[in-house]
Amino acid sequence: MKKTSILEDLQKAESHSKENYITFKDVLQISENKKTPLSKIYGVGTFYSMLSFKPRGRHIIRICGGLACHLAGGDKLINKLKEVLQVDVGETTKDGLFTLEENSCLGLCSVAPVMMIDDEPYGNLTEEKVEEIIKSIKEGTKK
Amino acid sequence: MKHRILIAEDSKSLLNRAKEIEKLFKKELEKRNLSETVSVLPTGSLGYEDIGVALVIYPDNVLYAPVNSKEDVQTIVKEHFVDGKVVKKLQKPFKRFSQIEKIMGIQQRIVLENVGKISPEDIKEYIAFDGYKGFENALKTSPEGVIKEIKDSELRGRGGAGFPTGKKWEFTAKAKSDKKYIICNADEGEPGTFKDRTIMEGDPHRVIEGMLIAGYATGANEGIIYIRGEYALSIERLENAISQAYDLGLLGNNILGSNFSFDLQVKKGAGAYVCGEETALLNSIEGKRGEPRKKPPYPPTAGLWGKPTVINNVETLANIPVIMRKGAEWFKQFGVPGSYGTKLFSLNGDLNWKGVVEVPFGTNLSFIINEIGGGLKDNLSLKAVILGGVSGSLLTPNEINTPVDFNSLAKIEAGPGSGSITVLSEKRCIVDVAKNIAKFFRHESCGKCTPCRVGTDQMYKIIDRISKGQGEGSDIQIMEKLGRTMKLTSFCGLGQTAPNAILQSLKKFPDEWNAHIFDKRCPVNVCRLEA
Numbered sequence: 001m002k003k004t005s006i007l008e009d010l011q012k013a014e015s016h017s018k019e020n021y022i023t024f025k026d027v028l029q030i031s032e033n034k035k036t037p038l039s040k041i042y043g044v045g046t047f048y049s050m051l052s053f054k055p056r057g058r059h060i061i062r063i064c065g066g067l068a069c070h071l072a073g074g075d076k077l078i079n080k081l082k083e084v085l086q087v088d089v090g091e092t093t094k095d096g097l098f099t100l101e102e103n104s105c106l107g108l109c110s111v112a113p114v115m116m117i118d119d120e121p122y123g124n125l126t127e128e129k130v131e132e133i134i135k136s137i138k139e140g141t142k143k
Numbered sequence: 144m145k146h147r148i149l150i151a152e153d154s155k156s157l158l159n160r161a162k163e164i165e166k167l168f169k170k171e172l173e174k175r176n177l178s179e180t181v182s183v184l185p186t187g188s189l190g191y192e193d194i195g196v197a198l199v200i201y202p203d204n205v206l207y208a209p210v211n212s213k214e215d216v217q218t219i220v221k222e223h224f225v226d227g228k229v230v231k232k233l234q235k236p237f238k239r240f241s242q243i244e245k246i247m248g249i250q251q252r253i254v255l256e257n258v259g260k261i262s263p264e265d266i267k268e269y270i271a272f273d274g275y276k277g278f279e280n281a282l283k284t285s286p287e288g289v290i291k292e293i294k295d296s297e298l299r300g301r302g303g304a305g306f307p308t309g310k311k312w313e314f315t316a317k318a319k320s321d322k323k324y325i326i327c328n329a330d331e332g333e334p335g336t337f338k339d340r341t342i343m344e345g346d347p348h349r350v351i352e353g354m355l356i357a358g359y360a361t362g363a364n365e366g367i368i369y370i371r372g373e374y375a376l377s378i379e380r381l382e383n384a385i386s387q388a389y390d391l392g393l394l395g396n397n398i399l400g401s402n403f404s405f406d407l408q409v410k411k412g413a414g415a416y417v418c419g420e421e422t423a424l425l426n427s428i429e430g431k432r433g434e435p436r437k438k439p440p441y442p443p444t445a446g447l448w449g450k451p452t453v454i455n456n457v458e459t460l461a462n463i464p465v466i467m468r469k470g471a472e473w474f475k476q477f478g479v480p481g482s483y484g485t486k487l488f489s490l491n492g493d494l495n496w497k498g499v500v501e502v503p504f505g506t507n508l509s510f511i512i513n514e515i516g517g518g519l520k521d522n523l524s525l526k527a528v529i530l531g532g533v534s535g536s537l538l539t540p541n542e543i544n545t546p547v548d549f550n551s552l553a554k555i556e557a558g559p560g561s562g563s564i565t566v567l568s569e570k571r572c573i574v575d576v577a578k579n580i581a582k583f584f585r586h587e588s589c590g591k592c593t594p595c596r597v598g599t600d601q602m603y604k605i606i607d608r609i610s611k612g613q614g615e616g617s618d619i620q621i622m623e624k625l626g627r628t629m630k631l632t633s634f635c636g637l638g639q640t641a642p643n644a645i646l647q648s649l650k651k652f653p654d655e656w657n658a659h660i661f662d663k664r665c666p667v668n669v670c671r672l673e674a
Contacts, residue, residue: 005430047432048413050372066334068491070579104583105334110497119375123157
């Protein structure tokens with residue numbers, strides 16, 4: 001009954017990827033199924049900031065850059081994350097565990113500053129807490 | 144008998160480690176072999192966030208707060224479930240929103256009446272609290288009768304523009320087409336706004352019921368809830384609610400034995416603020432780039448796939464069931480002429496109490512800030528308020544003594560907008576705030592039209608320069624001209640509203656801008672200016 005849209009196909013392809021990205025093969029496939037030129041598929045895909053055509057880490061960290069988080073010292077957290085992960089915003093750690101991204105507003109402003117790691121929100125953050133959370137995920141993943 | 148523990152997991156309770164308490168309960172129940180008979184579920188605010196995590200146990204109707212430690216959890220599991228006694232020392236009176244109601248006794252819960260009262264994960268609980276009764280009433284009425292009721296209620300859209308909902312529905316109802324759609328705009332992305340999340344996470348069936356009624360009234364048989372991709376919990380709860388509604392025959396063909404059929408699904412956004420603009424949202428649902436369309440034609444007559452489409456905000460739809468249950472006259476006892484009912488506000492910034500509140504339209508803004516929000520943190524004084532999100536307006540302390548309703552706010556060139564209230568204390572720098580706002584719009588401009596694509600970029604670059612001590616004498620004039628151009632010539636609401644707060648700040652805080660530009664100094668020492 002349901003026909004999926006190009007955007008949904010892209011979202012699906014990304015969710016199946018362990019590296020959280022859409023491969024060229026995926027794009028070819030969608031292009032063929034939809035009888036739509038590649039350029040159009042990329043046109044849609046690159047419009048949305050949650051989609052990626054580059055391999056990303058196993059966990060996506062979305063640090064909030066919205067006004068409430070900015071007021072609550074969000075910039076410090078971004079710097080802390082850069083330092084702990086040794087990456088810039090938009091980059092992936094060497095071990096392939098994390099990609100650091102900035103979000104326009106996560107809508108959790110009453111517990112600012114916040115971030116999300118994958119689907120899990122973390123609120124009322126401090127630099128220490130950020131460090132702890134990253135550490136605990138690293139340890140959890142090693143198991 | 145199966146017990147349920149409902150733990151308040153609103154954003155402020157999460158800060159109190161409500162998730163951890165939930166896990167502790169699950170662990171402890173498992174240890175005592177009670178996992179089969181006691182379930183642990185999240186719910187919305189219970190009004191005790193100020194002291195810690197709160198929870199209710201059903202069907203016993205016992206509220207415990209604060210439950211902050213492993214010991215508290217162990218005590219409750221042992222005494223309440225094993226020994227069957229109420230833990231007196233942790234019990235609190237069952238007053239859901241005690242904090243706010245105590246302060247003023249005025250907070251009116253219409254939209255949020257079930258939040259914190261029921262499990263959002265169980266349709267039966269919604270039904271037990273009169274859920275889907277409004278829809279049943281609608282089915283007993285003619286579609287025209289339903290539209291008349293909504294028109295009589297004078298409900299206005301809660302997404303920002305305030306368009307009369309009944310009128311919107313009427314356009315679609317009158318449009319001739321083999322196919323019509325109802326869309327719920329749940330792409331809540333305006334910085335400082337988190338009210339729709341509160342509804343979807345706390346009472347998802349209310350949104351479904353609102354859409355069913357809209358579908359019946361307008362002759363639409365298909366609905367789509369477009370939720371931003373970052374709202375994982377909202378997506379999960381609504382998908383679950385939809386599947387339960389299908390199971391009970393509240394969605395699908397010939398609902399409740401009537402001739403009315405309605406299908407509903409969730410579509411996820413993928414990270415684009417502009418998709419909150421209704422025509423961009425339509426393109427996104429169709430799988431395209433989320434760029435806005437030319438208006439007219441307007442969606443009520445030519446929307447999704449060119450078919451007549453009603454697009455309503457989450458909060459708007461959440462008002463519908465209660466209007467159909469209790470009637471337009473009942474609804475109109477709340478609020479003021481021109482703005483009936485209640486409004487949700489997301490309080491954030493430098494306040495003592497932050498979170499979502501529901502107040503009748505016409506409540507004074509200074510009352511919301513000083514009484515409900517508990518005034519400013521650390522007894523600081525107020526510098527400004529950003530009302531309605533960063534695309535809204537910037538108000539000075541002199542302007543906050545204003546009733547919050549469409550007409551009163553229009554007099555000070557403001558509106559309730561997205562319902563966000565961001566409070567800025569004396570320690571905040573207006574230039575720094577403007578820079579954050581400009582950065583946001585530069586990132587979120589979709590690039591379709593030049594005034595917005597180039598304008599948001601230029602605006603950011605100028606403010607960035609000023610904040611670094613490289614401002615020039617002509618900057619203010621350039622910004623004013625640029626802002627005016629964006630307002631007048633941008634293709635959609637994003638570019639038209641992007642300069643709002645910044646332009647108002649130029650007018651209302653000229654000294655602060657001048658200090659940065661001419662004296663190379665930030666009066667509150669927030670910006671780092673190079674000498």
